[in-house]
Amino acid sequence: MKEDIQDLLVAAIKKSLEDLKIDKVFNEEIYLDLPADARFGDLSTNIALRLKKTLNKSPHEIADAVIEAIKPHLEEPQLKGCIKDIKAQGQGFINFYLDEKYFHRYLEEIIMPGTESMRPNIGLGKRVLVEYVSANPTGPLSVAHARQAAVGDTLANILSFLGFDTKREYYLNDEGNQINILGESVALRIRELNGEKIEFPENYYQGEYIYTIAQQIKDKKLEPEDISKYAVDYILSIIKKELDDFGVKFDYWYSQKGLRESGKIEEALNLLKEKGFLYEKEGALWFKSTIFKDDKDRVVVKSDKSFTYLAPDIAYHEEKYRRGFKWLINLWGPDHHGYISRLKAAVQAFNHESDSLSIVIVQLASIFREGKSVEMSTRKGQYITLREVLDEVGKDASRFFFLMRRTSSHLDFDLGLAKKQTPENPIFYIQYAYARISSILRQGSKPVRKQSDLSVLNEKEEIELIKKLWQFLYILKICSSIQDPYMLTVYLQQLAEAFHKFYDLHRVLGEDDALTHGRLELIEAVKIVISTGLDLLGISKPEKM
RNA sequence: GCGCCUGUAGCGCAAUGGAUAGCGCACUGGCCUCCGGAGCCAGGUGUACAGGUUCGACUCCUGUCAGGCGCACCA
Numbered sequence: 001m002k003e004d005i006q007d008l009l010v011a012a013i014k015k016s017l018e019d020l021k022i023d024k025v026f027n028e029e030i031y032l033d034l035p036a037d038a039r040f041g042d043l044s045t046n047i048a049l050r051l052k053k054t055l056n057k058s059p060h061e062i063a064d065a066v067i068e069a070i071k072p073h074l075e076e077p078q079l080k081g082c083i084k085d086i087k088a089q090g091q092g093f094i095n096f097y098l099d100e101k102y103f104h105r106y107l108e109e110i111i112m113p114g115t116e117s118m119r120p121n122i123g124l125g126k127r128v129l130v131e132y133v134s135a136n137p138t139g140p141l142s143v144a145h146a147r148q149a150a151v152g153d154t155l156a157n158i159l160s161f162l163g164f165d166t167k168r169e170y171y172l173n174d175e176g177n178q179i180n181i182l183g184e185s186v187a188l189r190i191r192e193l194n195g196e197k198i199e200f201p202e203n204y205y206q207g208e209y210i211y212t213i214a215q216q217i218k219d220k221k222l223e224p225e226d227i228s229k230y231a232v233d234y235i236l237s238i239i240k241k242e243l244d245d246f247g248v249k250f251d252y253w254y255s256q257k258g259l260r261e262s263g264k265i266e267e268a269l270n271l272l273k274e275k276g277f278l279y280e281k282e283g284a285l286w287f288k289s290t291i292f293k294d295d296k297d298r299v300v301v302k303s304d305k306s307f308t309y310l311a312p313d314i315a316y317h318e319e320k321y322r323r324g325f326k327w328l329i330n331l332w333g334p335d336h337h338g339y340i341s342r343l344k345a346a347v348q349a350f351n352h353e354s355d356s357l358s359i360v361i362v363q364l365a366s367i368f369r370e371g372k373s374v375e376m377s378t379r380k381g382q383y384i385t386l387r388e389v390l391d392e393v394g395k396d397a398s399r400f401f402f403l404m405r406r407t408s409s410h411l412d413f414d415l416g417l418a419k420k421q422t423p424e425n426p427i428f429y430i431q432y433a434y435a436r437i438s439s440i441l442r443q444g445s446k447p448v449r450k451q452s453d454l455s456v457l458n459e460k461e462e463i464e465l466i467k468k469l470w471q472f473l474y475i476l477k478i479c480s481s482i483q484d485p486y487m488l489t490v491y492l493q494q495l496a497e498a499f500h501k502f503y504d505l506h507r508v509l510g511e512d513d514a515l516t517h518g519r520l521e522l523i524e525a526v527k528i529v530i531s532t533g534l535d536l537l538g539i540s541k542p543e544k545m
Numbered sequence: 546g547c548g549c550c551u552g553u554a555g556c557g558c559a560a561u562g563g564a565u566a567g568c569g570c571a572c573u574g575g576c577c578u579c580c581g582g583a584g585c586c587a588g589g590u591g592u593a594c595a596g597g598u599u600c601g602a603c604u605c606c607u608g609u610c611a612g613g614c615g616c617a618c619c620a
Contacts, residue, residue: 036564046563052600059600090564091601136620178620284618295548302618309620335615337549363550364614405558410551410613417557425583426569432583440580478561490559493568504576504585545583 004120006032006043006474008079009096013045016069025054032096034474041087041095042467048092059092066094103466104454110469110525118532120473122480123164129320130156132331133243134171137235138182139207141242144333146386147411148362150402150538152331153248154485155360157536158476167325169252171316174232175260176309181205182235183228189214190227209235242386247395247538256312259319265307268315269300277349287314292345292354314346321352329358329483337361360483365402365411393418396539400427403537404489426493430530431542433496436503437527438543444509444520456518461502465522468498469529476536485537492533499526 010030017023028050035044048063055062067086074083085097109117132152135145152168160166173179185204189211192198200206213231222230243249259265269285272278277288283303287310290297300311320328328347332339340359347357367384389398397418404426405411417425457466475491508519534541 031561033561033563036560036566040564044563046601049563049600093564138620173620176620282618286618299618304618306618308618333615334549338616361549366613408550409558412557414557428583429569432581436581436584443580482561484561487559487561490568497568500584501586503580507580509580545581 004122004473005079005082005098005102009043012070012073012076012079013047013066015073016066017047019069020065022051022055026051034471035093035095038464038467040089040093041085041097043096043098045094045096046092048088048094052092060088063088063092063094100458100463101455103463103470104457106470107454107457107466107522107525110528111521117473118528119163120161120476121163122473122477123159123162123166125163125165126327127165127167127325128156128159128327128329129167129169129323129325130159130329130331131169131171131320133248134173135239136173136178137232137239138178138205139209139235141239141386143365143367143384143386143389143413144362146246146389146398147365147402148331148333149243149246149248149386150399151360151362151407151485154399154403154488154537155329155331155479155483157538158479158485158488161532161536162476162480164327164480167251168249169254170250172236172253172255172257174255175257179228179232182231183224185210186213186217186227186231187224190218193218209238242390245390245395246386247399254316256316259312259316264319265312265315268318269311271318272314272349275349287342287346287349289342289345292341292348294341294345298342310342310346313343317343317347317357318350321347321350321356327356327358329360331360331362334361334363358483360407362407363410365413368412368414369416389413389415396431397425397427399538400489403486406486407484426489427539428545430492430496430534431539431545433499434527434530434534435542435545437499437523437530440508440523441520441527444516453514454518454521456515457522459502459506461498461505462519462522465498465502465526468495469525472529472533488533488536492530492537495526495530495533499523 010032013030013032014023017026026047030045030047032043032045035041048059048066051057051062052059067088070086073079074086082099082102083096084099087095087097089095106117109115130152132148133141133145135141141149156166156168181203182205185200185206188198188200188204192200193211193214210231213234216234217227217230269278272287277291278300279286279288284299285301286297287300288297298310299308300314301307317328330343340361343359344354344357348354367389392415393401401413401418402411457463471491472495475487479485479487502522506519508516508523510516510519531541
């Protein structure tokens with residue numbers, strides 16, 4: 001089973017269409033999906049429905065013909081014995097029923113160390129750079145950043161697992177307006193601490209941490225620039241610690257200051273100019289992003305000769321490609337959505353495919369405490385921080401809560417609920433399954449590798465559990481293709497459910513040695529998959545609870 | 546005014562254009578002589594509204610209504 005059965009079957013369907021000579025009129029992609037219900041087999045294709053119009057025949061007629069044509073191809077070595085039945089059902093779906101023997105072999109693969117199923121290479125080593133959080137180092141991380149951190153980290157984990165060569169990056173806005181304001185905020189607080197009476201502007205940073213920094217350097221008589229630098233370094237150390245406690249790590253911290261000092265911004269702009277994508281108007285320099293379907297052209301150099309934020313960003317992303325990355329994934333807050341088309345325009349101006357840059361908008365999380373919304377304002381320092389969430393509900397529950405909704409949707413995060421150690425809290429349902437399996441494995445003798453005969457596993461709940469395990473890779477592939485890890489949380493709940501159902505009806509440790517062995521292997525496999533899944537989510541796996 | 550996200554059961558949410566729209570909570574009843582009852586089983590109502598595209602729409606498009614967020618030559 002070197003190849004994924006899904007890919008093999010798609011290839012077989014293609015061949016059968018060629019045999020029927022309808023591949024000429026149908027060159028769209030062939031999908032093989034998980035059916036809505038177990039009654040419709042294990043894999044399903046809708047080609048007969050999609051061919052109805054072109055061929056002017058009933059879907060069932062087409063389906064029957066395809067089924068006949070595909071049968072010889074199922075006898076080829078890699079597929080032989082995998083398919084138990086093919087049927088045309090419903091409005092004309094072609095449904096594949098996989099043989100139990102195939103599932104038993106699949107189960108074996110999960111348990112055997114180092115096999116394909118738990119080390120897939122779907123990504124083929126393609127180099128991916130996931131950029132996320134990238135919060136200005138002007139204060140502690142907020143919950144918005146926390147959600148980005150959880151999503152970005154998990155997405156990167158999944159891509160790595162699937163065989164992409166994945167790196168994680170934090171883009172550091174370590175200079176510019178906000179940093180200046182930060183420095184001035186600290187400078188003002190120093191004067192205040194030294195007994196001066198001051199007016200503190202409303203748009204300055206008002207958080208407590210500004211006092212802390214001021215306190216530390218109030219006697220040092222630093223230049224404004226050094227105050228900013230000190231403040232940035234101090235805040236960055238806090239951010240790094242917060243992320244570390246949240247289980248989030250980065251391979252690179254890419255400095256905007258470093259980028260500017262390297263001269264790469266001018267270089268990138270010059271290149272754009274040579275390509276004819278820049279022009280002057282009203283004293284400013286504009287990027288002709290409308291050529292690439294942006295709503296309007298964008299300023300890159302302001303009339304006072306300073307850069308807009310877009311200029312370093314253009315250079316930065318071109319630099320990502322030059323560093324060898326083939327797929328760029330950026331996680332942004334919803335306030336940046338208007339920015340997508342101009343950055344996509346920029347990468348296209350440098351001759352990169354529009355699809356090689358994926359922008360994932362991570363919607364905000366509203367924090368609730370006992371059903372009441374908690375108001376947030378960054379400037380006033382009145383916002384819930386990642387630190388507070390971590391202190392209050394812990395890493396496991398907070399990561400899970402940030403991941404359990406579609407990333408593009410708003411998320412209501414009730415701190416009270418996340419804290420509860422009750423069945424209302426879905427994370428415990430999964431961890432409980434894990435702990436339960438661990439407990440059984442502690443009592444049962446260790447499964448003997450290669451010796452157990454897995455064909456003893458024929459009960460409905462056993463087969464369903466194996467099928468659920470088999471769907472693991474399929475789910476991860478979807479996560480990768482939609483760049484959203486939330487489906488993994490849904491899947492793990494379903495897997496835990498399938499396990500609990502099995503457990504309730506069938507005894508693992510019983511009289512029959514062969515059956516006991518088989519079932520020990522089964523739950524061992526469930527443990528491996530839950531374990532892998534929780535690792536990807538960055539959530540701990542309790543042997544006991 | 547413009548843009549983005551959302552509208553599914555009493556509540557919180559799922560369904561990568563597919564088949565009889567699922568899960569948790571809450572409510573009612575049942576299941577521990579037995580591997581962890583933080584579990585399992587049974588009980589039921591729903592796609593905001595109006596059009597359109599499609600063989601097929603919770604999903605895509607247009608409009609209306611409702612909620613959240615954002616709209617700089619800021620970052």
